[in-house]
Each structure stands twice: as C-alpha cells, then as structure tokens.
Amino acid sequence: MDAVLVFDNVSFDFGLGPVLQNVSFSISPGETLVLHGAAGSGKTVLLKLALGLLRPVSGRILLFGQDVTNLDESEWYDVRARIGVLFQEGGLFDSLTIAENVAYPLLNQPRLKFPMDQIDARVARSLEFVELGHTLEKVPSELSGGMRRRVGIARAIVTSPELLLYDSPTAGLDPITANTIMALILKERDENNATTLMATHRHQDGEILVRYRWDKRTASLRPVGPGESTRTKYLLLRDGRIAFLGTPEEFDASRDEYVMQFASR
Amino acid sequence: MLDLLKGPVLTFQEFILLSGRAIRGVVRKPYYWDDLSIQMDLIGVGSLPVVILTGFFSGAVMALQMSRALQTYGATSQVGQIVAITLVREMGPVLTALMVAGRNASGMASELGSMKVTEQIDAMRALGTDPVMKLVKPRLMATAIVLPMLTVLADFLGLVGGWLVACILLGLTTTTQYWNSSWRSLEYNDIAQGLLKPFVFAIVLSLVGCYYGMQTTGGTQGVGRSTTQAVVVASVWVVVLTFLIGRIFVSM
Ligand SMILES: Nc1ncnc2c1ncn2[C@@H]1O[C@H](COP(=O)(O)OP(=O)(O)OP(=O)(O)O)[C@@H](O)[C@H]1O
Ligand SMILES: [Mg+2]
Numbered sequence: 001m002d003a004v005l006v007f008d009n010v011s012f013d014f015g016l017g018p019v020l021q022n023v024s025f026s027i028s029p030g031e032t033l034v035l036h037g038a039a040g041s042g043k044t045v046l047l048k049l050a051l052g053l054l055r056p057v058s059g060r061i062l063l064f065g066q067d068v069t070n071l072d073e074s075e076w077y078d079v080r081a082r083i084g085v086l087f088q089e090g091g092l093f094d095s096l097t098i099a100e101n102v103a104y105p106l107l108n109q110p111r112l113k114f115p116m117d118q119i120d121a122r123v124a125r126s127l128e129f130v131e132l133g134h135t136l137e138k139v140p141s142e143l144s145g146g147m148r149r150r151v152g153i154a155r156a157i158v159t160s161p162e163l164l165l166y167d168s169p170t171a172g173l174d175p176i177t178a179n180t181i182m183a184l185i186l187k188e189r190d191e192n193n194a195t196t197l198m199a200t201h202r203h204q205d206g207e208i209l210v211r212y213r214w215d216k217r218t219a220s221l222r223p224v225g226p227g228e229s230t231r232t233k234y235l236l237l238r239d240g241r242i243a244f245l246g247t248p249e250e251f252d253a254s255r256d257e258y259v260m261q262f263a264s265r
Numbered sequence: 266m267l268d269l270l271k272g273p274v275l276t277f278q279e280f281i282l283l284s285g286r287a288i289r290g291v292v293r294k295p296y297y298w299d300d301l302s303i304q305m306d307l308i309g310v311g312s313l314p315v316v317i318l319t320g321f322f323s324g325a326v327m328a329l330q331m332s333r334a335l336q337t338y339g340a341t342s343q344v345g346q347i348v349a350i351t352l353v354r355e356m357g358p359v360l361t362a363l364m365v366a367g368r369n370a371s372g373m374a375s376e377l378g379s380m381k382v383t384e385q386i387d388a389m390r391a392l393g394t395d396p397v398m399k400l401v402k403p404r405l406m407a408t409a410i411v412l413p414m415l416t417v418l419a420d421f422l423g424l425v426g427g428w429l430v431a432c433i434l435l436g437l438t439t440t441t442q443y444w445n446s447s448w449r450s451l452e453y454n455d456i457a458q459g460l461l462k463p464f465v466f467a468i469v470l471s472l473v474g475c476y477y478g479m480q481t482t483g484g485t486q487g488v489g490r491s492t493t494q495a496v497v498v499a500s501v502w503v504v505v506l507t508f509l510i511g512r513i514f515v516s517m
Pocket of ligand 1: 014019037038039040041042043044045046088168201482
C-alpha cells in the first residue's frame, strides 16, 4: 500500500538562509512519526509544507500516493480535506463559538459536503471525545489554554481524516494537562487507526506514543503488550537537517552526542 | 542602492498580487454574505459619527476662512459656490477617506494581523476556505460600497456647516442664495470626480489594510507594526491619488 506522506529531498527557505535541507522520510498507513527538535529547528515549517501552506524550494512531497509538489491552491483543498491538523498557536477562530469552530471544516471543506443534519451530531460527538461537550456556545477566549488545545483536537478529528498532524500539542501546558492531551492523541490513533505525525519538544510525548495504547474497554491507557508494536518512528531535526531517523530503540541507544541530548538516559 | 529598492519593490509586487486575486474574486464564488454585511456595518455605521463631525466642521471652517477674502472682493454671495466645489471635489472625499483609513484600514490590519500570528489564517486554508475570499473580498467590497455613501453624507453636512457659518453666524449672504449658488456651481464633472475618488480610495485603503494584516510576522509586536504601516501607507496613497485623479479631471 502507498505511503500516506512522503518527503523526498525537500528543502525550504524564507529567503534568509535555509530552513529545511534535504529532508526525506515517509509514513505508511497506521504509522506514527514523532518529530523531535529544538526550538527553531523547522518542525512547524515541515508540517506546513505537508499541508501545502508553504511550498518547497526543491524536492518532492507526496500525499496519499499523489505528487502534490506543484498543485495549485484550489487543488490543495481536496487533499487538505483528508488531513486533520492541530496548530501550535491553536488557530481557533476567536470570533466563532466552540461549536462553530469545530463545525468549520465540515461546513467549508468543498469536497466533504456533509449533510447539514449530521453536522451538529458530529460536532457534539467530537467535543464529547475531548470531554468538552458542555462548552458548545462558549468562545475560545473563555477557555483555558489546555481546553483550547482540546478544542483544536476536536476540530482536527471531526472530519475523520486519514492523516493527523499535531504541532507541539503539549507546549506550554502543565504535566498533567499535557498527559491528558497525549491520551487524546493516542485515543484518536488507536480508535480510528489514524496515521499520525506529531511535532514535540518533550521526549516523554514520544515515549507515550511508543509505549501505550488506548484501551477502549477500560477507556484508559495501557502499556503495549509483548510482541505488540505501535509502529512508531522518530525523526530528529537539527537546524533544518535530519539528525536522526529510525526506531525509538535506536534513538535511545544512539551514541550520537546531539541525539543523546534528546533521548532518555 | 539596488538592495535598498528591493524591499519596497517586493512589497509592491506582493501587494499587486493580492489585489489581483481579491479583485478577480469579486466576480467569483464563493460569496460570504454574512461577512460582507458585518463589514458594511462596521465601516459604514461605525464611521458615521466621525464622518458627520469632520464633514460638518470642514464646511464650517471653509466658510469661515473664506469670509474675509470674499469680503475684500465684495464677492460674499459666492460663498456657497466655493464651499460646494472644494467639498465635493476634494475635501469631502479626502477627509472621509483619511478618517476611514485611520479607523478601518488600521482595524483590518490589526484584525488580520492577529489572525495571522495566531495561525488562524493558516487554519482557514487548512480547513477549506481561501482567506482572500473569506477575509479580503468582503472588506474590499464593503469599503467600496460604503465609502462613496459616507462621502456624499460628509459633502452634504459640510454644506450645512458652511451655511450655518456663512448665513447664520456671519450673515454673508442669504440662505436662498447660498443654496442656489452652491447647487448651480456643481457640474457633472465635479460629481463624477467626487464619487470616483472615494471609490478608488476605498479599493486602495481596504487592500492596503488587508495586505499589511496578511503579511504580519513576529507576534503581537508585529501586529502593532502592521497596523501603523497600514494607516501611514493608506493615508499617503489617498493624498497622492487625489492629486492624480484631480490632474486627470482638470485636463479633461
Ligand atoms: N514566517 C517566517 N519568516 C521567516 N522565517 C521564519 C518564519 N517562520 C519560521 N521562520 C524560521 O524558520 C525556522 C524554523 O521555524 P519553525 O517555526 O519551523 O521552528 P519549530 O521547530 O517549529 O520551533 P518551535 O519548537 O519553537 O515551534 C526558524 O529559524 C524560524 O526563525
Ligand atoms: Mg513550531
């Protein structure tokens, strides 16, 4: 089966020196890729390239088996309809209520064309999923940072996308809230078998994705059993270049000095 | 030297690109009518107080300042004509546009700017809407519809202000003569110029406001910078364009 997302030797710059250089990787259906890297290493830029919000200077990007490198904006909307995204800065529309925010992709993705009578139900279900069913009529400024992040997740998953992009979902949150957010990401991955690409600063976030699964029966996380795999890969960016790409085990065992700063000891 | 020019030229090129997309968008779907009516309300109704005040007092000031000169030549009966022509051709359109630039071009730049830095513009694109159609087009259309109307209102109130000063306060001329001379002095040409100008200003100042908003970078500080730039650039364009348009009409 085709890979969901492929970067083939992708480079990017804003006109002031390179931001990404010769980045290549691929994610297969059901796989999880954790994107590690220090602040400013290019994680957000990489995710925006994958969404067509920025265009690579060189190299190719493939999504769902289709070469999207030279799509024009109107063709991109069809591809983006299959991707869910949580932005680092939230990207919630602060002039709209929570319910309207979550309904936004259902109402506006030209290709999805959801029947109007199903929209409310889907929005409610998605907000239930993140345990915010009671906030429908609030506006984003009335919610805490962690709650806004959860609304962002509800909006990302409301269309049941095939690929999910999370940009630093735990940044700026306390450890407890951060773990709640990670549990939601796991829940979405394991209940709906979503292919996941997550950028993060925290090594623990990656470890949670590697070591735990969402158990639907008990509605909680459980450690992965022996012989079971979450099919997770790690990618470490250093100043726009790939410093590491491989399995979590290889990552933690790496002798590379730069990688060791990110790995657990 | 070339490096110095590179920045402004690039900015201008990007501005033209955005303008092209927004103006072409006017005749294309989708239309977000809700956003259009919200913007018309914000720009039109919201600017009423300031436009009423500036219109009224600019006419009053003009009559006041002209009174002495007119008395010297014994031409006080012409005060209506002078107020009408300067207001309709020049003062009404320019002052109204400057007020709307200060209120709304800045408002657009700061609103779109904060949307840009909080990734709401990226989110729009990611979730299936074109920000040019959803944000820029309604603002462009709303300003182009509303600014000429505001200008007509300012012109009229300016005439009223001039009348109050000329006839009631200073007794330069009679009410009938004031209104007669102002009405008869206006030619087709003046009216055309007086309506074309606000229409052109509206297009430029809304696009400038949106452009500086959409290209904001650098967090909240960046939003402040964009807002200031938008007001300055929009205001300068207004005074430059009024000269250029006036030049065309004079040579006609
Ligand atoms: N709009 C922009 N214009 C110019 N340079 C930019 C822009 N956005 C990002 N950069 C630069 O690109 C590089 C990568 O930025 P990016 O936002 O991808 O980092 P990041 O890995 O997401 O960092 P963080 O962990 O802080 O979110 C940085 O050096 C940044 O300064
Ligand atoms: Mg980032």
